[in-house]
Amino acid sequence: MADRTRTYSWDDPFALSEHLAGRSGLELMQAMASGELPAPPIAHTLGFRLVEVERGRAVFECQPAEFHYNPIGTVHAGLPTTLMDSAMGLAFVTTLEQPVPWTTLELKANFTRALTVETGLVRCTGTVIHAGRRVATTEARVEDAEGRLYAHGTSTILVL
Amino acid sequence: MADRTRTYSWDDPFALSEHLAGRSGLELMQAMASGELPAPPIAHTLGFRLVEVERGRAVFECQPAEFHYNPIGTVHAGLPTTLMDSAMGLAFVTTLEQPVPWTTLELKANFTRALTVETGLVRCTGTVIHAGRRVATTEARVEDAEGRLYAHGTSTILVL
Amino acid sequence: MADRTRTYSWDDPFALSEHLAGRSGLELMQAMASGELPAPPIAHTLGFRLVEVERGRAVFECQPAEFHYNPIGTVHAGLPTTLMDSAMGLAFVTTLEQPVPWTTLELKANFTRALTVETGLVRCTGTVIHAGRRVATTEARVEDAEGRLYAHGTSTILVL
Amino acid sequence: MADRTRTYSWDDPFALSEHLAGRSGLELMQAMASGELPAPPIAHTLGFRLVEVERGRAVFECQPAEFHYNPIGTVHAGLPTTLMDSAMGLAFVTTLEQPVPWTTLELKANFTRALTVETGLVRCTGTVIHAGRRVATTEARVEDAEGRLYAHGTSTILVL
Numbered sequence: 001m002a003d004r005t006r007t008y009s010w011d012d013p014f015a016l017s018e019h020l021a022g023r024s025g026l027e028l029m030q031a032m033a034s035g036e037l038p039a040p041p042i043a044h045t046l047g048f049r050l051v052e053v054e055r056g057r058a059v060f061e062c063q064p065a066e067f068h069y070n071p072i073g074t075v076h077a078g079l080p081t082t083l084m085d086s087a088m089g090l091a092f093v094t095t096l097e098q099p100v101p102w103t104t105l106e107l108k109a110n111f112t113r114a115l116t117v118e119t120g121l122v123r124c125t126g127t128v129i130h131a132g133r134r135v136a137t138t139e140a141r142v143e144d145a146e147g148r149l150y151a152h153g154t155s156t157i158l159v160l
Numbered sequence: 161m162a163d164r165t166r167t168y169s170w171d172d173p174f175a176l177s178e179h180l181a182g183r184s185g186l187e188l189m190q191a192m193a194s195g196e197l198p199a200p201p202i203a204h205t206l207g208f209r210l211v212e213v214e215r216g217r218a219v220f221e222c223q224p225a226e227f228h229y230n231p232i233g234t235v236h237a238g239l240p241t242t243l244m245d246s247a248m249g250l251a252f253v254t255t256l257e258q259p260v261p262w263t264t265l266e267l268k269a270n271f272t273r274a275l276t277v278e279t280g281l282v283r284c285t286g287t288v289i290h291a292g293r294r295v296a297t298t299e300a301r302v303e304d305a306e307g308r309l310y311a312h313g314t315s316t317i318l319v320l
Numbered sequence: 321m322a323d324r325t326r327t328y329s330w331d332d333p334f335a336l337s338e339h340l341a342g343r344s345g346l347e348l349m350q351a352m353a354s355g356e357l358p359a360p361p362i363a364h365t366l367g368f369r370l371v372e373v374e375r376g377r378a379v380f381e382c383q384p385a386e387f388h389y390n391p392i393g394t395v396h397a398g399l400p401t402t403l404m405d406s407a408m409g410l411a412f413v414t415t416l417e418q419p420v421p422w423t424t425l426e427l428k429a430n431f432t433r434a435l436t437v438e439t440g441l442v443r444c445t446g447t448v449i450h451a452g453r454r455v456a457t458t459e460a461r462v463e464d465a466e467g468r469l470y471a472h473g474t475s476t477i478l479v480l
Numbered sequence: 481m482a483d484r485t486r487t488y489s490w491d492d493p494f495a496l497s498e499h500l501a502g503r504s505g506l507e508l509m510q511a512m513a514s515g516e517l518p519a520p521p522i523a524h525t526l527g528f529r530l531v532e533v534e535r536g537r538a539v540f541e542c543q544p545a546e547f548h549y550n551p552i553g554t555v556h557a558g559l560p561t562t563l564m565d566s567a568m569g570l571a572f573v574t575t576l577e578q579p580v581p582w583t584t585l586e587l588k589a590n591f592t593r594a595l596t597v598e599t600g601l602v603r604c605t606g607t608v609i610h611a612g613r614r615v616a617t618t619e620a621r622v623e624d625a626e627g628r629l630y631a632h633g634t635s636t637i638l639v640l
Contacts, residue, residue, distance in 0.1 A: 004201070007167040013229040032231070041164070041229040042236040045205065069173040069201040070246075071192070076202040077264050078242025085237050086230075104237050105455060105476050108268040108428060108588045110617045110636060112610040130592040130629055135425060135478065137590045137632065149610055152617065154634060156425050156476060156590060158455065265615060265636050268428045268588060270457045270476060272450040290432040290469055295585060295638065297430045297472065309450055312457065314474060316430060316585050316636060318615065324521070327487040333549040352551070361484070361549040362556040365525065389493040389521040390566075391512070396522040397584050398562025405557050406550075424557050428588040 006067055008045070011038035025096030029053040032090075048083055048124075050090065056128040058090035064115045064122065075115035080124070080151035084109060084140035087126025088155045092136050095128055101160040109153035119144055134159050166227055168205070171198035185256030189213040192250075208243055208284075210250065216288040218250035224275045224282065235275035240284070240311035244269060244300035247286025248315045252296050255288055261320040269313035279304055294319050326387055328365070331358035345416030349373040352410075368403055368444075370410065376448040378410035384435045384442065395435035400444070400471035404429060404460035407446025408475045412456050415448055421480040429473035439464055454479050486547055488525070491518035505576030509533040512570075528563055528604075530570065536608040538570035544595045544602065555595035560604070560631035564589060564620035567606025568635045572616050575608055581640040589633035599624055614639050 019037055020028065031037040033050045043049060048062035060083050070076035085107055092102065115122065126140040135158055142151040179197055180188065191197040193210045203209060208222035220243050230236035245267055252262065275282065286300040295318055302311040339357055340348065351357040353370045363369060368382035380403050390396040405427055412422065435442065446460040455478055462471040499517055500508065511517040513530045523529060528542035540563050550556035565587055572582065595602065606620040615638055622631040 003169070003171065005167060005169045006205075007165060009163070009165045010227060011163065013226060013231070014233060016231055017233070040231040040236070041227045042238060045166075045227045046238070066173065067170060067201045067205045070249075071173070071176055071200040072262075073174060073177070076200070076242060077245050077267065078202060078206070078238060081241050081245070081267070082236060082238025085241070089230075102232075103274070104271055106268065106270040106426060106457075107237065107241070108266065108634065110266040110610075110634060111264055112612065112615075112617060114263070129632060130590075132592065135592075137426075137592060152609060152634070154588065154590060154632070158478070266586060266617075268474065270450075270474060272452065272455075272457060289472060290430075292432065295432075297432060297586075312449060312474070314428065314430060314472070318638070323489070323491065325487060325489045326525075327485060329483070329485045330547060331483065333546065333551070334553060336551055337553070360551040360556070361547045362558060365486075365547045366558070386493060387490060387521045387525045390569075391493070391496055391520040392582075393494060393497070396520070396562060397565050397587065398522060398526070398558060401561050401565070401587070402556060402558025405561070409550075422552075423594070424591055426588065426590040427557065427561070428586065430586040431584055434583070 004066065010041040010044040013041050020099045025093040025099060026053065026055055028099065029058060029090055029094050046079060046082060053090065053094055055094050056091060058087050058094060058126045060087050060124045062122055064117055064119050066117060077111050080111065080115060080142045081109045083124035083142055084126065084151065084153045085155065087124045087140045088138035089157065091126035091128050091138055092157050095131050103158055103160060105156045105158050107153055107155035109151055111151050113148060113150045115150050121145060122150060164226065170201040170204040173201050180259045185253040185259060186213065186215055188259065189218060189250055189254050206239060206242060213250065213254055215254050216251060218247050218254060218286045220247050220284045222282055224277055224279050226277060237271050240271065240275060240302045241269045243284035243302055244286065244311065244313045245315065247284045247300045248298035249317065251286035251288050251298055252317050255291050263318055263320060265316045265318050267313055267315035269311055271311050273308060273310045275310050281305060282310060324386065330361040330364040333361050340419045345413040345419060346373065346375055348419065349378060349410055349414050362402065366399060366402060373410065373414055375414050376411055378407050378414060378446045380407050380444045382442055384437055384439050386437060397431050400431065400435060400462045401429045403444035403462055404446065404471065404473045405475065407444045407460045408458035409477065411446035411448050411458055412477050415451050423478055423480060425476045425478050427473055427475035429471055431471050433468060433470045435470050441465060442470060484546065490521040490524040493521050500579045505573040505579060506533065506535055508579065509538060509570055509574050522562065526559060526562055533570065533574055535574050536571060538567050538574060538606045540567050540604045542602055544597055544599050546597060557591050560591065560595060560622045561589045563604035563622055564606065564631065564633045565635065567604045567620045568618035569637065571606035571608050571618055572637050575611050583638055583640060585636045585638050587633055587635035589631055591631050593628060593630045595630050601625060602630060
C-alpha cells in the first residue's frame with residue numbers, strides 16, 4: 001500500500017505580483033514561458049508547463065503519469081480539463097494591454113479519447129474566440145504528438 | 161525560488177481491479193470511503209478524499225492549499241472541476257448493480273466564488289440526475305462549511 | 321407537400337418597455353404570467369407561456385406539436401433549450417429590485433428523453449442557483465405531467 | 481394587442497423516412513439542401529434553411545425577424561441555439577455511410593453579440609470535431625455577412 005512516492009517544489013505564488021507593472025499580458029506570458037517568471041503551484045502539482053505564447057494563443061505541455069490516474073485505470077479527466085482551463089485563461093491574458101483582474105465564469109470540456117501513460121507528451125492549445133470589452137470566450141484542444149484529439153473545450157472569461 | 165516542497169504517496173491504481181468481483185458499485189464505493197480500498201492517485205496528488213456515499217450520491221472533502229494555486233493568487237479552477245468530476249463519476253458508480261466500463265463524455269462547470277486557503281475545508285457533492293440504460297447525467301456542487309457555493313456543474317456519462 | 325398550415329399573432333415587443341417603470345422584476349413577471357403584459361413574440365412562435373413565477377423561479381408550459389419537429393421524427397432539441405433559456409432568464413428577472421439590462425452569456429443543455437406529440441403538456445422550471453452582484457447562474461428542467469425528465473440545463477447571466 | 485400575424489406551412493415530417501433507403505447521409509443532406517427533400521417543420525416555424533453541405537459540415541441561413549424576439553428587444557437566444565443544434569446534427573449526418581438512429585446528448589452555446597432585425601441574414605456553420613464509432617462531437621458558429629460572430633457552441637451526439 002502507498003508504495004509510490006513523489007516530491008516536488010514550487011514558488012511563492014504571490015511573488016508574481018511584483019513583476020506585473022509595466023508589462024503587457026503577452027510580455028508577462030512570454031516571461032513565464034521562458035522561465036523568467038515562476039510557473040504557478042498548480043503547474044508543479046500536476047506537472048505541466050507553458051511552452052509557447054503569442055497574441056490570442058497559449059500552449060502547455062504535459063506528460064501523463066500514474067500520479068494523474070483515476071480509479072478506472074486512465075488519467076483523470078481533471079487533468080485535461082485543468083490544462084485547457086490554464087491554456088484558455090493565459091490565451092486571454094495575452095490579449096491584455098496591461099494586467100487586469102479577471103475570472104473564468106465557466107468552462108465546458110468534451111473528452112474524446114482516454115489519456116494513459118502510453119499516450120506520451122500531450123500539448124494543450126488555448127485560443128481566444130471572441131474578445132469583448134468585458135467578456136471573452138475561448139477554446140482549447142488537447143492533442144498528442146500525432147495530432148490525435150483527447151479533449152476539447154470552451155470557456156467564458158469576465159473582466160472584473 | 162522553488163522554496164516550497166511537498167512529498168506524497170499513492171497506491172498502484174491497477175490493484176483496485178482485484179477487488180471488483182462480486183460487489184455492487186455502491187459496495188465498492190463504500191469500501192473506498194472507509195479506506196478498505198485505496199484512493200486513486202489523483203486524489204493523493206490533489207489532496208481530496210471520498211467521505212460519504214449512498215445510492216446516487218458521493219461526497220468528497222478537500223482542504224484548499226497553496227499547492228492548488230493558479231498565477232492569479234487563488235485556487236485554480238481545475239481543482240473544483242476535478243472534485244466535481246470525481247463526485248459525479250462515483251455518484252454514477254453507486255447506481256450500478258455490478259461494475260461496468262464507463263466514461264465521462266463531457267462536463268460543464270460554473271465558478272461562482274474563488275477558493276483560497278482561507279476558505280477552509282470544502283465538500284463536493286455529486287448526484288445522479290438521470291440514470292438511463294446507456295447514458296447518465298449528473299450534477300455536483302462545491303460548498304464550504306457554511307454552505308456557500310463555490311462551483312457547480314453537470315456531466316454526461318456513457319456506459320461502454 | 322407543404323400540406324400543414326399554421327397562423328398565429330403576437331404583439332409589438334417594444335411596447336413592453338412602457339410598462340417597466342416603478343415595478344420590481346417579480347411584479348413584471350407576475351404581470352406577464354397573468355396576461356396583463358404581453359408575451360414576447362418567440363413565445364407565440366413556439367407556443368409556450370409563462371404560468372408561474374415567484375422570487376428566484378419561473379415556470380413555462382408548452383404542448384409539443386408537429387410544428388416543433390426535426391427531420392428525425394421527434395421535437396427538435398431547440399424547443400426544450402428555448403424553454404429552459406426563457407425560464408432561466410425570467411427566474412433571474414424575478415430577483416431584480418428594478419429592471420436592469422442583462423444578457424445570457426452561455427447555456428448548456430442535456431437531453432435525457434425525446435419529446436413527441438404523445439408526450440403531452442410539459443412544464444419547464446427555471447431556478448436561480450447563485451445570484452451575485454454582476455453574475456448569476458441558473459438551472460432548468462423540462463418535465464411532463466408524470467414528472468419524467470426530458471431535459472435539464474444551466475446558464476450564466478451577466479448584468480450589463 | 482396581437483397586431484402582428486404570420487402564416488406558414490410545412491410538410492409531413494414522417495414522409496422523409498420513405499426517402500432514406502440506399503442513400504448516404506451526405507446524399508440525403510444534399511437532397512435536403514437542394515429542395516428535393518422537404519425541410520423539417522422546425523425550419524419553417526423558425527424560418528431557417530439548409531444551404532450548403534459537404535462531408536463533416538452543414539450550413540444554415542436565417543433572417544432574424546420580429547417573430548424571434550424575446551421580452552428584452554432582441555432575438556431570443558433560442559434561435560441561434562436551434563440553428564447551431566441543427567447545423568451540428570446535420571454535419572454529423574453527412575459523415576454516415578447510411579442513416580442510423582442518433583440523438584444529441586447535450587449542447588453548450590455561448591452568445592457573443594445580440595441578434596436583431598438589423599443584423600441581416602446570418603449563416604450558421606456546423607462542423608464535426610471528433611467522429612468516433614458511437615460518439616461524435618461537433619461545433620458551430622453563427623456569423624453575419626461581415627463575418628462577425630454572434631454565437632458559438634459544441635455538442636455531443638450518440639449513435640443509438
